[in-house]
Amino acid sequence: MAKIVHDDVLCEAHGVCTTIDPSRFELDDDDRLHIHDHEVSDADRPTVEQAVIRCPRQALSIRE
Numbered sequence: 001m002a003k004i005v006h007d008d009v010l011c012e013a014h015g016v017c018t019t020i021d022p023s024r025f026e027l028d029d030d031d032r033l034h035i036h037d038h039e040v041s042d043a044d045r046p047t048v049e050q051a052v053i054r055c056p057r058q059a060l061s062i063r064e
């Protein structure tokens with residue numbers, strides 16, 4: 001199954017992804033991003049793709 005890859009170095013905690021999919025992406029009090037589920041099902045894919053496309057730092061990608 002496809003998986004989300006997150007680059008900690010690129011991420012600047014803009015929080016766009018947490019707005020798009022708050023059940024999957026969460027920023028903690030130290031502005032570190034936590035991904036609750038890395039696996040991307042076909043049903044979830046459109047939402048995750050939006051997070052990837054709209055991340056202003058290109059810190060998210062999907063690995064097949």
Ligand code: SF4
Binds near residue numbers: 006012014033054060
């Ligand atoms: S949108 Fe991008 S930069 Fe912002 S928290 Fe998510 S992964 Fe990090």
